[in-house]
Amino acid sequence: MSENTFQTITSKLWAMANELRGNMDANEFKNYILAFMFYRYLSEHQENYLVTNNVIDVPEGMTVNDAYKEEADGEDLADYLEDISSSLGYAIAPDDTWATLNAKIDNSEIIPSDYQTIFDNFNKNAELNAEAIQDFRGVFNDINLGDSRLGSSTTARAKSLNNIVKLVNGIEFKDENGRDILGEIYEYLIGQFAATAGKKGGEFYTPHEVSKILAKIVTNGVKESDEAFAVYDPTMGSGSLLLTVGNELPHDARSGAIKYYGQELNTTTYNLARMNLMMHDVTYSNMTLNNADTLESDWPDGPDEKGIDHPRSFDAVVANPPYSAKWDNDKTKLKDPRFSDYGKLAPASKADYAFILHSLYHLNNDGTMAIVLPHGVLFRGAAEATIRQTLIEKNYLDAVIGLPANLFYGTSIPTTILVFKKNRKNKDILFIDASKEFEKGKNQNTLTEENINKIISTYEKREDVDKFAHVATLDEIKENDYNLNIPRYVDTFEEEELVDLQEVKKMLAQDDADIKKLEAEIAEQLKILGV
Structure with missing residues (x-):
């Protein structure tokens, strides 16, 4: 078409x-x-x-x-x-x-x-x-x-x-x-309604360009296989992010090759996700969606009647959770296996790290996780600093990608993509500053295909790129007290061109001479006119 x-x-x-x-x-x-x-x-x-x-x-x-x-x-x-x-x-x-x-x-x-x-x-x-x-x-x-x-x-x-x-x-x-083309039309309408709904739109829709980056990251290196690929989104919204992951897989056309799992708190949005997946030809047997609070009792496959946890793990986990949302961080959650290894709970006023730990808990040992969050997760202190340090020491954090501001519906703040893997062989962290990689729109910035390709290519090559990317060693991270603020690792400062003062003096003298000449010509014309 x-x-x-x-x-x-x-x-x-x-x-x-x-x-x-x-x-x-x-x-x-x-x-x-x-x-x-x-x-x-x-x-x-x-x-x-x-x-x-x-x-x-x-x-x-x-x-x-x-x-x-x-x-x-x-x-x-x-x-x-x-x-x-x-x-x-x-x-x-x-x-x-x-x-x-x-x-x-x-x-x-x-x-x-x-x-x-x-x-x-x-x-x-x-x-x-x-x-x-x-x-x-x-x-x-x-x-x-x-x-x-x-x-x-x-x-x-x-x-x-x-x-x-x-x-x-x-x-x-x-x-x-x-x-x-029904699925494409449906996706278009969801995007249009999200754009019109403003802040509420951000609750159920992740802009397709951002979804594409997450999807390309978590499917990077995945080969065609006879085994089903399982992807999970713990805050799935309309389900569009899940579908984008499916589209990036080499075997997405085969029936049963992809198993979609998702969870959503808002019932209306949960219904929207069910419809969206099925209208993209996902059969009910290939999707398992749940309408519940992700941060409360664990799902899928949480503790059994004896309290023993049997978590289901996935090949890929993607998420764009509500930023710095409130949550119930009752101290009993320190016994929850999702959070117990980190010694601290995310603060009640900011659930960002709770979403990270829940998502990571359900990632399998060979999988990749990508989550979008506000920049505060990179440098905030107290309990969040403890959790961040533990994640780094466990060698789970693979990359930090800074995105431009004003990409999302309902918020103009810049965001960051955190990439996690459990069985990493390298002990460094890739930092990418893509904050200037966008096309300015009337109400919202967008990522072009060129911007997306530059980010993904840099992620794949994992090399330093002047003023854009840096592969930081663990020692560098420690020297910065586990603060992951991107400018600490990627220097984007542009030196201003040195000014030749003698040249400036010469130009000013020439300008002064031109002005005096012009004044003389004007005076001569006025004299002729008898003024």
Whole structure:
């Protein structure tokens, strides 16, 4: 698909979405349009399953939906739903399909309660497959069908929902070559809603350029393998960072080659992540997502009923957690195996190191972890200094990469990427100062492909680059009292050109002579004019 075609589709869609949302906040409106896109995807995916697996016969001249209605009728319906659910993890009855919903709208047969019925039935059918319940149940719960901003009456609200359905139905999900572009459109919309939502947008979306750097780092050197690659994001937001890691792997096209794990505290955002992964063709069997507080009880596979911990470890861990968030650092957490090796807990007002230690705890011995955090983690003292020193002494910290300011939604502060590995052979730390590697935008700075390639190339080569990168020895780190502030290691000072005072004096004399000459010419002209 050409870039122009994609931009035309997405720009038109965004303009129509903005027109439809009226006085509703963009962050709220996203719950409707993204959810209905997902419902359309599930319904059409089910249609494809029914045909390609010969679950139903579709006579010539009949639509798949009509054939489904005819066959899955009466007492046979339960059997069909069981069959569909066992394969897809969900099932949509003939009366609730996307095609049926649109037909009802077109024929003015829709009634306000139809929407609630559709989603209630979806949740009910999600119970049919025990292995998939967690992936599908409640995924549409963020659609507030009674929101007064949709309309002042039940009928008005139903009309607004009808308009959203028709907007989504008009989206072209395939490009001119027949390739499915739904995932790309969905990702575009998430990014647009994040940009419009300001600070709230930063809670569920990591800019794609930053995600790309993290993904390239944690997949660096990974070879194609018959074994599944497991990636974990403990603060997954919309799940986009997980998907970016998948896209960077050499074997991402093979079904089951990647296992995605993620955790998210915000329920609305958790639902968004479930939808996002599945709309990028991640099957429910290849994703394990959890709606909980990452820093409370450990997940996945924390302590058993006897209190013995069995942590699951991953080939890659990526994270962009909330910066300097508050957390419950009760002293009992010093017994938590995630934190117990470090002697101190992250302060209650700044959970940054708690997220680092949780993530590192779930990294396997051959894996790579990359996490984005504010620069304060590099130099703050007290408990954080103790944890930082211990991490360095354990030889876990591999690289520190300083990013430009104003890259993220909702905050203009510069950030840093910390890279960790457990089985490092070298005992140095690579510092990269990429704070000037950006393209200035109207509201936000962005990383270009050239900026990204420069950072990754420097990370791979692991060599000193004048005013950009330095490989620091452990002795250097110790001399700086384990302070990792990047300017201590990468000197970006640009010496000003020496000024030749004699040359300046000569230029001033010439300027003075020019001025006197000009004044004389003006005086002569005034004399001629008799002034």
